[in-house]
Amino acid sequence: MQVLHDAPLAPLTTFRLGGPAARLVTASTDAEVIAAVREADDSGTPLLVIGGGSNLVIGDKGFDGTALRIATRGVELRGTTLELAAGEVWTDAVARTVEAGLAGVECLAGIPGSAGATPIQNVGAYGQEVSSTITEVIAYDRRAGETVTLTNEECAFSYRHSRFKADPERYVVLRVRFELEAADGLSAPVKYAEAARALGVEPGDRVPLADARATVLKLRAGKGMVLDAEDHDTWSAGSFFTNPILTEEQFAAFRARVRERLGQDAEPPAYPAGEGRTKTSAAWLIDKAGFTKGYGTGPARISTKHTLALTNRGGATTEDLLALAREVVAGVREAFGVTLVNEPVTVGVGL
Numbered sequence: 001m002q003v004l005h006d007a008p009l010a011p012l013t014t015f016r017l018g019g020p021a022a023r024l025v026t027a028s029t030d031a032e033v034i035a036a037v038r039e040a041d042d043s044g045t046p047l048l049v050i051g052g053g054s055n056l057v058i059g060d061k062g063f064d065g066t067a068l069r070i071a072t073r074g075v076e077l078r079g080t081t082l083e084l085a086a087g088e089v090w091t092d093a094v095a096r097t098v099e100a101g102l103a104g105v106e107c108l109a110g111i112p113g114s115a116g117a118t119p120i121q122n123v124g125a126y127g128q129e130v131s132s133t134i135t136e137v138i139a140y141d142r143r144a145g146e147t148v149t150l151t152n153e154e155c156a157f158s159y160r161h162s163r164f165k166a167d168p169e170r171y172v173v174l175r176v177r178f179e180l181e182a183a184d185g186l187s188a189p190v191k192y193a194e195a196a197r198a199l200g201v202e203p204g205d206r207v208p209l210a211d212a213r214a215t216v217l218k219l220r221a222g223k224g225m226v227l228d229a230e231d232h233d234t235w236s237a238g239s240f241f242t243n244p245i246l247t248e249e250q251f252a253a254f255r256a257r258v259r260e261r262l263g264q265d266a267e268p269p270a271y272p273a274g275e276g277r278t279k280t281s282a283a284w285l286i287d288k289a290g291f292t293k294g295y296g297t298g299p300a301r302i303s304t305k306h307t308l309a310l311t312n313r314g315g316a317t318t319e320d321l322l323a324l325a326r327e328v329v330a331g332v333r334e335a336f337g338v339t340l341v342n343e344p345v346t347v348g349v350g351l
């Protein structure tokens with residue numbers, strides 16, 4: 001276990017933003033993770049768990065407590081069952097499953113961060129979400145003071161949400177188990193229209209696993225959604241806002257606002273999101289409210305490749321980023337009456 005004091009956190013985040021932690025502990029075994037969590041909890045010290053730092057906005061003042069960096073390793077593949085230690089690099093694990101000819105997570109290639117963080121916001125992209133393949137999450141329960149195994153159902157997964165996100169002070173994920181599918185080297189049915197188009201197939205078709213992964217990586221790279229230290233469009237947390245889910249009444253009011261503003265033929269994006277609910281596109285809202293790609297003049301700007309990513313052009317502070325985020329939220333609300341919600345976890349700050 002490595003312990004540092006007054007340690008900078010910005011280099012541990014993909015935004016490269018935020019002040020130092022009073023204490024930074026790096027744990028490379030489950031026992032070290034548990035010992036560090038217990039020590040913090042027993043002494044009443046605030047705890048911040050960090051994986052790959054790709055979904056974190058840390059305030060400029062930093063974190064006055066123990067930041068615990070999860071650096072555990074372990075990949076076990078038995079038949080179609082995969083178990084990953086929380087600290088494993090997610091996109092590398094996806095590559096391993098594709099090499100092993102197993103389907104289920106191939107469209108989640110290129111998502112930065114750790115395996116242990118994937119259940120937190122039910123990571124998803126291109127028609128797949130980890131909630132479809134996770135069978136169990138092994139976690140340290142800080143309230144009970146013991147290691148527990150949560151079934152998929154107990155994780156209460158929904159769109160970019162889970163039991164872990166709802167109750168962030170309770171669980172530290174140690175391991176995640178997945179059940180994948182052996183489909184003769186083919187992917188799961190391709191659900192996402194854009195990916196199907198790029199692959200030259202119809203939605204619902206299966207394609208060779210390696211093709212699915214390569215196509216997703218290419219589409220993601222075109223949007224600045226694959227980490228590249230040289231490219232400031234990827235100094236981000238990916239999507240900064242979740243796609244709003246509206247009730248029937250809210251959607252009707254929103255549609256009326258869209259037509260008022262953009263013309264009577266204008267039609268906002270709408271996807272079914274469960275009984276009486278419609279999901280619309282945050283990227284579309286941001287763009288139509290006038291915040292186009294590259295928007296901004298300061299060191300924090302909208303990505304030049306994707307309106308949904310707020311980025312650090314180098315030299316930004318967290319306050320610069322939050323000022324931009326607040327401007328976008330206020331602009332979208334004023335234009336369309338919809339309030340965007342941030343996807344990354346904020347530490348010591350809020351929108």
Ligand SMILES: Cc1cc2nc3c(=O)[nH]c(=O)nc-3n(C[C@H](O)[C@H](O)[C@H](O)COP(=O)(O)OP(=O)(O)OC[C@H]3O[C@@H](n4cnc5c(N)ncnc54)[C@H](O)[C@@H]3O)c2cc1C
Nearest residue numbers: 049051052053054055113114116117123124125173237238
């Ligand atoms: C370029 C880019 C593209 C992205 N694309 C996508 C995408 O397509 N889809 C998507 O869903 N997300 C995407 N993201 C967001 C991010 O990669 C995911 O949310 C990822 O799972 C975060 O993992 P992490 O290890 O970096 O978590 P961190 O940023 O380190 O932490 C995020 C949260 O999870 C908690 N946490 C981390 N590890 C643990 C653990 N072991 N136990 C308990 N809590 C933990 C942290 O305390 C924090 O609250 C993208 C980010 C970037 C930068």
